[in-house]
Amino acid sequence: MASGEEHVYATLLLSDSYLPGALVLAHSLRDAGTTKKLVVLVTLDSVSAESITQLKTVYDHVLSVPRICNEKPANLYLMNRADLHSAFTKINLWKQTQFSKVVYIDADVVAYRAPDELFDIAEPFAAAPDIGWPDLFNSGVMVLTPNLGDFYAMLAMAERGISFDGADQGLLNMHFKDNYHRLSFAYNVTPSAHYQYIPAYRHFQSSINMVHFIGPNKPWFAGRHAKHDDSPFDDMIGRWWAVYDRHYRAQEQSSGQPQGSSSTYVQYFTKGEFRPKPTLMQQPPPADSAPEAINFPSTHYEMSQDAAPFVPPPRYPSPPKDMWYEVPTAPPAPPAEPPRPVFPWEGQQPKPTRTFASVVPDFVTTPQDTGTWVEHGVGGSVESGLHVESQPPEGDSTETGTEAGSSIATLPSQLTPTEASTVQAEPWDAFQLSNAWDEVPEINRYVEGLQKHKRGKSLQGISSPATTGPRYRRDPNKSVFKLTDFPSAVERPSLPVTPAPIARPSFWGQEQPDARELELSLPLPSAEGVPMQSDWDPEVQLQKLARQQYEALLLKLEASANVDNVVEDVGHRIPKRSLPFGSESIRSPSFISQNVPVSTLQRTVQSTSSADSTFRLTLPHDAPRGTPKEVPRQHGGLLESPMAKPRSKAPE
Ligand SMILES: O=c1ccn([C@@H]2O[C@H](COP(=O)(O)OP(=O)(O)O[C@H]3O[C@H](CO)[C@@H](O)[C@H](O)[C@H]3O)[C@@H](O)[C@H]2O)c(=O)[nH]1
Numbered sequence: 030m031a032s033g034e035e036h037v038y039a040t041l042l043l044s045d046s047y048l049p050g051a052l053v054l055a056h057s058l059r060d061a062g063t064t065k066k067l068v069v070l071v072t073l074d075s076v077s078a079e080s081i082t083q084l085k086t087v088y089d090h091v092l093s094v095p096r097i098c099n100e101k102p103a104n105l106y107l108m109n110r111a112d113l114h115s116a117f118t119k120i121n122l123w124k125q126t127q128f129s130k131v132v133y134i135d136a137d138v139v140a141y142r143a144p145d146e147l148f149d150i151a152e153p154f155a156a157a158p159d160i161g162w163p164d165l166f167n168s169g170v171m172v173l174t175p176n177l178g179d180f181y182a183m184l185a186m187a188e189r190g191i192s193f194d195g196a197d198q199g200l201l202n203m204h205f206k207d208n209y210h211r212l213s214f215a216y217n218v219t220p221s222a223h224y225q226y227i228p229a230y231r232h233f234q235s236s237i238n239m240v241h242f243i244g245p246n247k248p249w250f251a252g253r254h255a256k257h258d259d260s261p262f263d264d265m266i267g268r269w270w271a272v273y274d275r276h277y278r279a280q281e282q283s284s285g286q287p288q289g290s291s292s293t294y295v296q297y298f299t300k301g302e303f304r305p306k307p308t309l310m311q312q313p314p315p316a317d318s319a320p321e322a323i324n325f326p327s328t329h330y331e332m333s334q335d336a337a338p339f340v341p342p343p344r345y346p347s348p349p350k351d352m353w354y355e356v357p358t359a360p361p362a363p364p365a366e367p368p369r370p371v372f373p374w375e376g377q378q379p380k381p382t383r384t385f386a387s388v389v390p391d392f393v394t395t396p397q398d399t400g401t402w403v404e405h406g407v408g409g410s411v412e413s414g415l416h417v418e419s420q421p422p423e424g425d426s427t428e429t430g431t432e433a434g435s436s437i438a439t440l441p442s443q444l445t446p447t448e449a450s451t452v453q454a455e456p457w458d459a460f461q462l463s464n465a466w467d468e469v470p471e472i473n474r475y476v477e478g479l480q481k482h483k484r485g486k487s488l489q490g491i492s493s494p495a496t497t498g499p500r501y502r503r504d505p506n507k508s509v510f511k512l513t514d515f516p517s518a519v520e521r522p523s524l525p526v527t528p529a530p531i532a533r534p535s536f537w538g539q540e541q542p543d544a545r546e547l548e549l550s551l552p553l554p555s556a557e558g559v560p561m562q563s564d565w566d567p568e569v570q571l572q573k574l575a576r577q578q579y580e581a582l583l584l585k586l587e588a589s590a591n592v593d594n595v596v597e598d599v600g601h602r603i604p605k606r607s608l609p610f611g612s613e614s615i616r617s618p619s620f621i622s623q624n625v626p627v628s629t630l631q632r633t634v635q636s637t638s639s640a641d642s643t644f645r646l647t648l649p650h651d652a653p654r655g656t657p658k659e660v661p662r663q664h665g666g667l668l669e670s671p672m673a674k675p676r677s678k679a680p681e
């Protein structure tokens with residue numbers, strides 16, 4: 030376009046919120062049949078691209094202009110229009126020198142007709158009186174000739190904030206003063222809801238060219254249903270809406286204005302006009318319908334009263350047949366023949382020969398009697414019953430060692446010896462498995478000597494006399510040093526294991542029980558063939574055992590001499606001793622090593638106080654065979670079991 034050759038209608042858009050006004054203005058001019066170009070000045074930093082797109086549908090030119098702000102907006106607050114902080118931007122009109130004549134119109138103006146005659150005004154500047162102060166002109170409708178002289182003059186004022194209202198109208202009136210061509214009020218009718226010169230309105234109604242909705246309440250801000258008392262103001266408002274409806278009103282559902290069209294965007298900035306079409310059915314529920322929750326599904330289950338058993342439908346698979354354990358009705362029949370012997374001695378068991386009196390055996394113990402897990406020396410009574418594994422009274426205790434039929438009898442703790450004697454027990458139960466060295470006083474004294482200094486303090490409470498113990502209470506002083514004793518709670522309070530209780534016999538080697546024990550103890554079982562403990566001298570027995578071993582060696586040596594090279598013969602003769610039951614025919618693997626030649630067999634006397642001597646065998650590698658005649662022989666080579674033969678006072 031050539032500079033100064035073009036006449037344009039121009040408006041200003043500083044924000045998207047004024048978009049409906051700018052569009053309605055343009056449409057009103059277009060609809061009124063103007064032949065002039067339409068130009069809109071926009072500040073791109075505050076007007077969206079979509080708004081610009083909308084503007085381009087109506088305007089011929091969308092021109093970007095720099096924002097000119099009022100840095101001293103105090104006067105804006107005087108008229109409560111802080112939103113006009115950028116109204117100085119309007120002076121950019123004088124910079125648009127590409128246009129020879131510009132008819133500027135605010136965006137809040139609707140044209141009743143196209144005032145194209147305004148372009149014929151020769152004066153460089155023309156404006157209509159302001160309704161608020163008629164000596165002033167309203168800056169909403171101006172006819173101007175762009176020129177940079179006015180532009181920079183006003184720009185300088187704008188930069189200094191020179192404006193009596195803080196906005197463009199004050200600046201322009203201060204700049205032009207009375208140097209403007211006065212336009213008819215009909216070009217800028219500024220209605221007010223508070224004051225109307227209604228007769229004048231009625232008189233000049235037909236001559237109105239444009240209506241300017243000054244003030245903060247624009248038609249698109251108030252909405253189409255705002256009431257204004259059927260005043261002439263409402264007529265002008267209606268004119269604005271008429272233009273809007275002609276171009277942007279939402280169409281009814283039947284007529285096809287698609288969602289997302291340009292109308293939708295414009296409606297978004299027009300109060301009450303943005304009504305997005307619901308995608309779901311818009312049918313409202315009946316006014317008298319029940320609440321929704323009343324239709325929520327609810328299931329109520331009744332307990333079945335049907336007594337008939339459940340019969341599964343035939344489509345159900347059959348349950349497994351053998352998924353239960355069948356309890357046997359009778360105990361399993363004993364095997365037809367006894368199980369085959371596993372150990373060799375099982376088939377050669379001699380009949381028991383020892384007999385025991387029918388007394389409660391010593392193994393009938395109380396928890397205190399098992400002492401290793403009871404605090405030594407702490408008083409107490411027999412609290413638990415006596416558990417005796419017994420057999421029927423008519424049973425023969427000497428013959429039923431392997432018979433079944435034993436039963437558990439629980440005896441009350443107050444059981445007297447007489448009463449207890451009626452309970453017969455297995456004879457072998459009278460003997461306890463214990464470490465033999467626990468019963469050897471020499472060993473005990475040795476250990477006691479070793480540990481005396483360690484245990485001295487911990488034993489203080491043990492010897493407390495305030496013991497009212499049960500019948501088999503042990504003297505704590507004599508058992509505490511046994512090697513197999515567990516430490517007491519004092520000695521090792523944090524022992525994390527439960528000691529296995531050891532049922533001890535009531536005879537304590539050679540040591541004499543105290544008076545209380547003698548009083549409470551049951552009589553010792555007078556078993557045949559069992560020596561009294563008081564008669565059992567371990568030292569003598571050890572010597573006896575060594576002598577018997579020596580005699581066995583003699584037998585072997587004799588066999589080697591008489592029947593040379595018949596090793597089996599030696600093996601056969603040696604086991605003639607009274608080996609454990611059933612083991613007579615068993616040859617120990619160690620017999621092979623015993624066939625080495627014995628060269629010398631020395632006899633040494635270790636102790637003059639001992640009745641017997643100990644013997645030491647010396648077996649050199651290359652010793653010649655021979656029979657050491659000087660070795661004495663005893664008992665014909667038979668090894669006695671100390672528990673199997675009637676006791677004799679002392680071995681010879
Ligand atoms: O948020 C806004 C504010 C203003 N404008 C533009 O600026 C013009 C002026 O604002 P407007 O709200 O119309 O002001 P009026 O209520 O008309 O107030 C009076 O005072 C203003 C400040 O002096 C003058 O600009 C007006 O012409 C005058 O009528 C508008 O028409 C628009 O073109 C926007 O685009 N967005």
Ligand SMILES: [Mn+2]
Binds near residue numbers: 135137241242
């Ligand atoms: Mn305005």
